[in-house]
Amino acid sequence: MPVMAGVLGGIRVIDLTSGISGPMATMLLSDYGADVVKVEPPGGDPTRNTETGARVWARGKRSIELDIHDEAQREQLLALIDRADVLVENFDLGVTESLGLDWETLRARNPRLVMCSITPYGRHVDFKNRPGIDALVAARTGLHWEQRGWVGTSIGRICGLPVELEDLDIPPGCFDGPDREGPLYPQSRWPSLGASFLALTGINAALRARLHTGRGQWVETSLLQGVLVSTAGGWQRPEHPEADGYMCWIFDPRGSKGHFQCADGKWIQNWxxxxxxxxxxxxxxxxxxxxxxxxxxxxxxxxxxxxxxxxxxxxxxxxxxxxxxxxxxxxxxxxxxxxxxPMQPTRRPEDALNDQALIDEGIVVTLDDPEVGPIRQVGLVYGMSKTPGMVQGPAPTVGQHTDEILAELLNPFAATPTTPSGDLKAPLDGVLVLDLGLAIAGPFSNQLLSDLGATVIKVNTVYDTFWHSTHIAYTANRGKQSISINLKDPRGLAVLHELVKRADIVQHNMRYEAAIRLGVDYESLVTIKPDLIYCHSSGFDKSRAHLPGNDQTGACLAGVEYEDGGMANGGKPIWSLTSFGDTGNGFLAANAMIQAIYHRELTGEGQFLSTSILAACLLNSSYAWVDAETGEGVDRPKIDALMFGTGPRTRLYKTADRWICLAVQNDEQWHAVERSLGIDGLTSMDNGHAIETLSAALRVLAASEAFRLLDDAGVPCEIEDDQFAMRLFDDPQFRDAGLVTTLQQAQVGRFEQFGHMWTFSETPTRIAGPPLIVGHDTVDIMSEIGFAQGDIDSLLADGVILQSTLRQERAL
Incomplete structure (x- = not known):
């Protein structure tokens, strides 16, 4: 087995996935040092023929071609798994059991194995066997309705509130996206992107846990959980939504998102x-x-x-x-x-991939693909100063490494011994994180660490209460203790230094020059804690470090808003309310921090980490790549100007009463559409005629009848469910599966939001507490780190620290 460079050097991953979420997660494991073996069926992974991004997501992997339904070849696969550290699969439910590849069987053979399963909806909901196609998951969960949101916001709708300013006259152009009603079909595959981020995080956390327990475990996540994390800012139900500052207009489509067309016809976004x-x-x-x-x-x-x-x-x-x-x-x-x-141009993904500054920094890389020649694609998406990643090479051809990998099975094998140091309550049990972050990107990463078991202390300023009262802040700040300090006062900085001495990680997303001015930069803090892990999350690349950045402008630069709005076909840019810009950056930071903890526990060495919103957005649009010589992009399906879909086969259609989504995958299913709806000649029509004909046929049918006819005929379809979020917090199956949670929060009372985003078989996740109250734990924390009560009282009196009078359960 080749040993790669990077933090995961020496880790072998068996990749049994197809589609988007699994291949993207395993690509990132490869980028940071893992030896990823892509197991492909005879003829290759079908994704190679259906997704332009497959050429990107397979990079750096070795390919072995095996028919796992053949007993002898399945034994070869099992021998590979015996030698592996990680297995990632996204088979339909029941397939692993039928093949003898289920968790109970595999852990008996390889107790150190980390197995990650990515399913459409998990194992515990009554629709668990529905198709796991992104468009259909988005339809069933109502995600298409959330792209620009609901008038009055989704929270207002879930809480049954009257629409704020209902009679306000909204001028044309304020609404994002196309000038039509109904759900919107974006280019971005938000369910799979969310599941990919979750799978990657779960795998890295399980590898860290294995250092302590000596055992692997089964990590499960799903596209449904990808949906829930993408809607974290909008799908909340507080007992008191009228609490000061909680509701805001940002998730209301009536509020302009700052897209404007300039004199040269180009669009910018000012957010x-x-x-x-x-x-x-x-x-x-x-x-x-x-x-x-x-x-x-x-x-x-x-x-x-x-x-x-x-x-x-x-x-x-x-x-x-x-x-x-x-x-x-x-x-x-x-x-x-x-x-x-904060302003950036709305440009194509191809423009981002031809951006010399991104090329120079390695955020865009050129690889010599064995089939199409040199191509540019998204590169490394986070930096690690001591264990830098490296794109290992282009996508392999199908079965390119079969003989090589099978020959390795002849070599003597002994599992790397791990000396257990004890059981863990959660994957990141024992890790202390200081969160100096702002807004969403930084705090969200640390919330993920808290859910995975780390103790997170949020270092608030003394004037943060306004922001932390908003529902947007509630997205990223549960499960944290809060100490409120004026870091501009030397006495406040001294308090922080005492915390740094005890911390494993410091993370923030302020501009780095601001961190230097405050004295909280890496160079300053590492003198206090030499093995400190320090993670800085920014908006953009280094060439734009002086510019203010956010989710919206990062999506502009990476081409996400261009693609989602169907601008190639005359549409307008749209910023999706389910975007993984800020939160995607948060996921990248979380993974970098977990990997850095893994490295430090092996070597004793800390390091500096860097991530950005722009890199996360480039990952979100990584289905695009360009010819390195011409700069021209690959031909790929694009959304139409009105955001109905990419063509007649993959599209939203209006029925007599609701909307339905089709996601036809092949000619056989397209013929089934003809038969089920009694349409002649659909397969011979051009796209425009096919859309017109199919629209007319579906327009006279109730959605339930259209669904019955198509589903019975084997056509992948779902009704666009605009009520999913309305049922989410009341349906017992979601609560029983841990997908939603209820917390008691001092400002809004009973508070319901997304719950557990993974299931770990050995070290379960936890939700450590409700969204924080600024300064809730100031006095307690200072007492615990050795400050005398008289000194605490003096700092309180001088306004150097703040202690809230609101009380709620203290975060773990």
């Missing part, structure tokens, strides 16, 4: 929309930035999250639209950079 900037610099024949134009942090009129801001956005929208149309995008971007306004 959060800033009327004073747009109107202030556009009074003359050229854009003029002067002393009257404020940075967002100094602008008293900047748009906040309060619902009343909808009125302001609606009032200024037409004026802003006219202002942006006066000048070309380049001039707007230059002015925004000068002032510090």
């Amino acid at each position: 959060v929309p800033n009327p004073s900037f747009a109107l202030g610099v556009s009074q003359g024949d050229t854009i003029s930035v002067d002393d009257r134009i404020n940075k967002p942090t100094d602008d008293p009129t900047r748009i906040g999250p309060d619902y009343s801001e909808l009125v302001v956005l609606a009032h200024y929208h037409a004026q802003m639209k006219a202002a942006y149309a006066k000048y070309p995008s380049k001039e707007w971007l230059e002015a925004a950079a000068q002032v510090g306004i």
Whole structure:
């Protein structure tokens, strides 16, 4: 077995997956040092023929061609598994048992094995056997309805609230995306992307746990859990949604998301929309930035999250639209950079892959593909200073390494011994994390670590209460203790230093120059804790480090908004409310931190880690790649301008009463559509005629009848369920499966949100507490790290620290 460079060097992974979620997760394991063996059926993984991204997701792996339904070849597979550290599979339920590849069988053969299973819906819901096709999972769970959200927000709808500002006149263009009603079909495969992030995190956490227990375990996740983590900001049910600051307009489609078309026809996104900037610099024949134009942090009129801001956005929208149309995008971007306004161009994935700054940094790499020649694709998505990753090579041809891998089975084999240090309560039990993060990306990564068993102390400022009252903050801050410190005061910094001495990890996503000014940069803190793991999450690459970044502008730069909005076919950009920009960055940071813990527990060595929203968004659009010589992109299906789908076979259709989604995979199923609906000649029609004909046939049928006819005929389809989120917190099967949880939170009372995103057979996850209250644990933490009560009282009196008077259960 070849030993690769990287933090996972020496780890062998058997990849039995197809589709998107498994191949993408195992690609990232390869990028960071694992020897990934892709087991392909005779003729190869079918994904090679259905997904352009398969050429990217198979990179760095070795391919063996095996017919696992043949007994002799299945024995060869079992021999490979006996020697493996990790097995990843996404078979239909029941298949592993029928093949003798189930967990009980495999762990008896290889007790050190970490097995990760990715299913469509898990094993415990009554629709568990429905097809695991992204579009259909999105349809069944209502995710297509969530792309731009509901008027009044999903939370308002779930809580039965009247629509805030219901009579407000919203001008044309405020709504994101196409000018039509109904669900929207994006290019991004959010369920699989979420499941991929979850699988990767679960595998890395299980490998860390194995260092302590000496045992592997079974890790399970699903596309359904990918949906739940993608909707974490919108699918919440508080007892008191009227609590000060909780509700905000951002997830309401009536609020402009800052997309504007410029004089050159190109689109930019300014998030959060800033009327004073747009109107202030556009009074003359050229854009003029002067002393009257404020940075967002100094602008008293900047748009906040309060619902009343909808009125302001609606009032200024037409004026802003006219202002942006006066000048070309380049001039707007230059002015925004000068002032510090978050703004980026909405560009194609191909533009990102041809971006020289990204190429220079290794976020985009060129590989010499054995079938199509040199191609550029997403590169390394996070940095590790002591154990850097490396893309191991291009995608292999089918069975390229079969003889090599089978020959390795003839070599003597002995499992690497592990000396157990004891049992763990959870995968990251015993890890202490200091969370200095802002907004979502940083805090979300640390919430993941908390769910996996780490103790997380959120280091809040003394003025954070406003932000932490919003439902968006509730997305990323459960299960954390909170200490509130003014780090600009030397006495406050001294408190932090005492925490750093005891911490394993410090993580934040402030701009690095701000960290330097505060004295919380890596170089400063590593002198206090030499083996510290320090993770910095940013918006963009190094060439844009001086620019403010966020989920929206990262998605612009990576091409996600271009693709999701069908802009190649004349559509408008759209920022999906289920985006994995901030949270995707959070997942990357979580994985980097878990891998760094794994490395430190082997070597005693800490390190500096770096991630970005832009890298996460490039991963989200990694189905795209370009010819390295011409810069031209690969031909691939694209969404139409109205976001119905990619063609007649994969599309949303209106029925007499609801919507239905088709995801036809082959000609046989397409013929089944003809037979089931009594349509002649569908297979010979061009796309436009086929869509027109099929739309007419479905428009007269109730959705339930259309579904019955198509499903009985074996056509992959689902009704677009706009009520899924409304049932989520009341359906016992979701609660029994741990998919939703109820917590008691001091500001909003009983609080329900997404629950456990993995099942670990040996070291279960936990939810350590409700979303935090700023300063809830300040005095307790300071006492525990040795501060005398008199010193604590003095710091409280001087405003250096803050202790909340609100009380709730303290996070574990």
